[in-house]
Amino acid sequence: METGTQPPRTHYQLACFRPPLALALALGAVGSLGACSLGQQPTSNDWLLGGALLTSILLLVLSLRHSAHLRDRKSKLQAKLREKELRLDLVRKTFQIGFWEYEPGGDGEHGDDAMLRFLGKQADESASLYESWRASVLPEDLVEVEGGLRAALNEKTPFDTTYRFRRDDGQLRVIRAHGRLRKREEGRPPCLIGVSKDITELVQSEHAMRDNERFLKILANVIPGMVGYWTYEQYCAFANDEYQLWFGRSPEEMLGMHIRELLGTELYQDIEPFIHGALEGVPQHFQHALTRSDGQHCHTMIHYIPDMEGEQVRGFYELVSDITELKQTQFRLEELNTALQQRTEEAEAANAAKSRFLANMSHEIRTPMNAVLGLLHLLQRTELSPRQHDYIEKVQMASRSLLGILNDILDFSKIEADKMELETVPFFPQELLNNLAVFLSPSLQNKKVELLFDVDADLPPTLLGDALRLQQVLLNLTGNAVKFTEQGRIVVTIQVVSLTPDQARVRFSVKDTGIGIPADKLESVFTGFVQAESSTTRRFGGSGLGLTISRRLVRLMGGELEVESTLGKGSTFHFTITLGRDGDTPAMNGRAYTGRNGAGQRSRLKGLHLLVVEDNPINRQIAQELLSQEGAGVEVASSGRQGLDLIARAQAPFDAVLMDIQMPDMDGYSASRRIRDALGMINLPIIAMTANALPDDRRRCHAAGMDGHIAKPIDPETLIAVLQTHCGDTTKQAEPQTADSVLGGAQPEFSPQDALTRLNNNRGLYARLARSFERDQAAVAERVRDQLRQGQIDSAASDLHTLKGVSATLGAMALSRCAAEAEALLRGGRPLGEILLNDLERHFAEACDLLRRLADELDPPREGAGEELPDITPDRGEVAARLAFMEDLLRVGNMRALNEYEGIRRICGRDLRQRFFLLDDAVKRLNFPAAATQCRIIREELSP
Template sequence: MTKYGLRARVYILTIIPTLFVGILLASYFTFNRNQQLDNFVIEQGVNVIEPLAIASEVGLSRYNREKVKSLISVTHRKMSPLIKSIAVYDKHNQLFVTSNYHRNIRLLQSDPELPLPQSTQVEIYPNRIILRAPIWAEAEGSFAAFSNGKPELLGYISMQYNKDRALLLQFRDTTVALFIVLFGVLISVLFAFQLSKQVTQPITNMVNIVDRIRQGRLDARVDGSYTGELGLLKHGINSMAKSLAEYHEEMHQSIDQATSDLRETLEQIEIQNIELDIAKKEAQQGAKAKSEFLANMSHELRTPLNGVIGFARQLLKTQLNSNQADYLLTIEKSANNLLAIINDILDFSKLEAGKLKLERIEFNFRDTVNDVVTLLAPSAQDKNLELNLLIDPEVPEGLRGDPLRLQQVFTNLLGNAIKFTHQGEITVAISLVKQQGQQVILNASVKDTGIGISKEQQSQLFQAFKQADTSINREYGGTGLGLVITQKLVQHMGGDIKLSSEPEQGAVFSFDIHLESANMVLGAPLPLTALSQQSVLMFEPHQVSLSVVSGLAQQWQLPLKTATDEAQWQSLIKDFSGTVIIGHSDWQTLSPLQKKISEALECNSEVIVLINSNDPDIHQQIIEAGAKHCLSKPINHRKLAQALVDEKIAAAATVTPMAKVSRSKLVLKVLAVDDNAANLKLISAMLHELVTQVDTCTNGLEAITKAEEESYDLILMDIQMPILDGISATQKIRQDSKNEQTPIIAVTAHALAGEKEQLLGQGVDDYLAKPIDESSLEKLIHRWQPNAKLLSRENLAAPLEQPKLIEFENASLSWQLAMQRANNNQALAIDMFVMLQDSFVEIEEAIEQILNQQINADEFVLSVHRFRGGCAYSGCKRLESLTTTIEDSLRQHGDVAQVEPELLELSDEIEKVKQAAEQLNQQLS
């Protein structure tokens, strides 16, 4: 209930406004009337005293007291109810004459301290008014003297005026106003009473009826005849009571029905519980199958990677120039990063379940991030994008955390930035937020100038298998899983990822990560002493690239002068002697760069060029133009430091092959078992450099046969193989063979937790994970055969015969691209191109069959997919593009009619490649 009832509100809202308005009006009119009366009395007194002052001038000037007294006495008698006393004072402020006796005659006298009144003065008191008027000698024939042409002040006349009549009128008017207000209030009370009787009483009755209905007496109704809103309210309450009564009856019926349904539902729930129990067991079996699938998938993915990484390392041991060595190192890094991505995908279920554990190892932070940027730089350079890595000098280099997960985060974000940016720049910026004790908080951001993302699309970015819109997948590819993994990894590192973007305005992904400072900085030390003694001038129009080098110079205490435009360059290069660094972004136009190099050489300066390209031909042109070193952007701090102190990093220098180093072998006999030919070939090559004898098998059954015939010092056993798996083969060898005590090492690509412990419990002695690392293999051999004898030999590699150099470029065939894809191995490039030509017959038959509807789209996709791989490695860019378009369209839509023009174009392009092949064969011959 409210504090005041409806009746009280009616009285208050009726009486209070009337009372307030009445008091306000009465006060206004009373005050106004009093002011008018006061003004009237003053005006009346002034009208009396001023003529009296003029009339008193003759008598006062002649000092005729009788005449003046007679004058003021007559005036006093005529206005005796209003005038209490009149007095005349001379110019010395002395009483001259008075009309009657006054007990306090000094009230009429002017203040002796002040000059005599020069004009009529009025002094107002609560019950009287004192008026004073000057008497001037102005009449003709006056005996008074004039001063400077002005009449002389003879004195003044003072009069006391009564306010009794005015006060009486004021009291009368105030009383009348009060009675009017009271009368208005009385009328308001009568109206309020009548209103209360006609409105509040019916409402009170209705409230009582509603209360009875609330208590359950649904037969209660409102009686009486009402009009207007009260009538509507009456009918509404009665209708509500009737509806409640009907609903109450229906509710009882519904309760009875619901009770019956509940009994049936409980019986169904009991049945469902039994079914859920069965489903739970099936789900557990499904989870087990999922784990087995992940294990198998891990094995199948790691097996080819093992060959890629291993043979890349083997190839590094041969005689290579520095470019070839860089390419192989890039291949190895790419394969290792792909292996890391596979691990992350396999760990996605762990991320969802919250079971992922981050490693805490010491690593070099700058080198870790540099590896990611260097790996992805060629993709940015192909699109002519300016890619920069800007690390705050305050960021410590030695940190403790999980470098593999950190690289995965940067790989995903930087890869997306390159994918969705067509022009402009990409900047990776890392700064120190806070360092307290061992705790280090870093902020990293990846900023691009790409297509941007709208606010509506941003909400979908961090959802699994979701992208901004469906067109993104069609145009750029991708699964939509990268940002989800990135977000969860950042959260596991104690931070959160944020996105700021607008359409066509680029995007900024930023995140915080929590790491620990390491006790030592890993990685080769930089020649800081030599760097601090350098004198360097840098010309770089691109501000971010300039900031990168400036930050490194600050960190190295390297004296650096900078120029960003032609005027600054000309003013600084004139008197400069030292090392000049020239940054150049547009690798397609080298003439401005060559001019700068010439100007620097004229000043006897050594020139280092930073070019936004990793093309060795462009680097060679720059070196031939006079530059001492040419480095690719984004800037690698170690290569820049080496170039500044003039360490040997010449682009075309021949690398000493690793195979020429003297090496001691162990006198051991080892059996290697693997079903994959590439893996078996790789592990065999590694073992031949470490031990004296190596035997190989392709499945577990062959391994058992070998173990029964020969005794081995060590057995390397693959786990998943056809015919007979590695575990079964190991158990057979342990039961009955010549190698019951021989150490058996499990070689597997499985990545699931607990794999090693499970294998050790099934008979194997140790565990070697794919891809196989040569140092790990060597340590494992020494661990299990510590007393093996050494056989020293000199392993010298024969010089490689340089193949004939071929230069062939065609719109349909780029031999330079084919050589790049084959790691500059001309023999391999030729083999790959021959294999592509051999596949022309198969793909042409497939095109004819799909156009004649003799095969379906799925069968044709398999043929196109095989053909597409050959195109990618043979320098046929147009063929690769067409097959990619056809395959992607058929996989998405399955409609052959949509790609019929591309199929005909593919046939024409094959003919063009055949013609180009004839021209290439002429050069080869």
């Protein structure tokens, strides 16, 4: 057989591979047998045909079986093909790729649905896909893409390129294409098959990332400091230009360098703890000295910021700032602060010296001024001729003018030194205006000037503020108005701008018809030591400080003093300030006001026993005569030590002590402390008389235990008002009998006379308090025992504290001291012994016996239980006002509240007194806080 020839096929082979042929052979054999069966004898050919028939049938069966096998195999191959197509489709959809086939010179390019979607083409456009694709590729990319296609076809290199493509809808997309050469059967040229992917978003992200990297790099290089990043293994991954410049390293040297190699062993050991801290996830901030590559030593502030990915630390960022200049500035600042501190101390020392000088000058000037004005006041009360009266009035006017200038200078100095302090206390605007009228009346007597007050009807009767300083401002403004107005009128207006429950916005103005102020001088009048015209000073006098002080005082009150004026027609000074409202302080009735301001009254201090402690003999004489003329019994002492002796040896207790401050052997502060501590007279009013006028004076007086403060030269009306405030009703008649005499002489450790004095010698009130004491405190010792057994230490201490205060108020000093000792032990965490508790019971029994006897003598019990008070129809408004006044007294612990309560009960009817059950109980127990609360509750019930 020749090479390349095929062997001849047998019938069997033909039949096996061609089932129709086998079927034809079988049918032919059947026909031959049929002819034989018609009567012909079978020949050898017939037998051959029969065999052929059987063979054909067998071949047919085999052929059919083989066909079934082929069909089954085809079905499996088709299933595998479908599975591969599904997988391919899954890959295409997952990775968003399209398949394409490029056949040059043939049908061009073909693509699947994904490829068509990338290119924005429709399925029916696939025939012309290549030309359409070619027209849409950007020209600058097309040359490279087609070159790549040719190279892949001719040189059999892989096709791999990226190009930009503009879709039909105008979108510009970026496509990444990969292709491989595919060989086909002979006669057909090879083609390229490949995939494409739309990477537009990826390219945009890469561009954005590169932009961000470029921006961050620029930013890192612009930052005035070193910026770097170190991996967890402490290798450099980034260093900005400043970092490289500082250490004299190139970018290539820095990247991948270990931090130990960069810093050196010594420096690395210094900052290694901070590095480890950052690698543990804790930010580090510290200062360290670093040396630049040029040898310059610098101070730096270093920050290590951990780079965290979840809980894992990947490395840390490093920020280093050169703070050398800041450190140098800090050193210079510290030097300047030291110098400034030294200068400040020198200035404070100079200011303190100035303050001492002012205090001394104030004392030196006010002391003789007090003598001058006091003697003039006494002289006016003697028999004088009209000419003498005229002389005295003129001397008084000149003296007060001199005193006013002195006060202005001192006030100006205090304001300049920022030592002027304002108070916030209740005051009555109506009283303030009446004081103005009284102060100005002498100046208005010889002028044809009318003083008018225009007060808003909505002005609350009581306000909160610094009444003294407000009066000083108004007195200065009205005084100037009187001074510069020869005829016409002066109108003081108080107008309510707005009201809230807690505050009142009030506008004050003083308008006159005087000489007026030139327009160009309006602001200069508020400048210290300056008046509108130099001739004004010569004509009218004054320091030129009044308006300056007034404006600054108004500013301290939160307002602004302003002026409107027309030359020759007059001026208006006005300001608006916010004052508090005190709804709990009752308005002053006529009797209270007259008692405070009735200058023409005599014997206003009748019945008072007063002690004047003053080293200056003239001032002693003035005080003694002035107080005696008002009905007081006066004793004098020339020193603090002598005053203490008089108080200790006095047969009748003093109602008040007027204490000078600056005395040679013992000053007023020390004497007051001795009265409080050594003599135990904690309730004796002590009024300071001082020529000092600085802000600390009042605080020092209060700290020494004094109750009030009067500045020299002493104004008689002010002195009388202060004494009336601290001593109660000064018109009382002297009691014919003392508490000690009632008991048959002084009792040891029992001083009821002091208690009676504090109660204004109200015997009935003292008797009721004494009787209620035994009832309310009867079981205190046993109650304390029970509380101690139950561990109620605070309750026991509280009961002992109450017993201490009530017994001291009634004069049972032994019991008070015993209760105080027991309370101190409990509050100090120490136990009470049985001896002390027995002493407490013994002192209590003795006190109750003495109080019972004294109560029966001072206020004998009457037949029939209960107190007979008239059943009248009360004035509920007056009751509410007096309850408010009583509440104020209770809140400051003033015993006058008890007398006030007696008066309130007498003006109430039976129905109203029934509301006083809890108040009455609190008063009897001397529980002032509870009594104040009940006053407020009853007032609210009485309100309409």
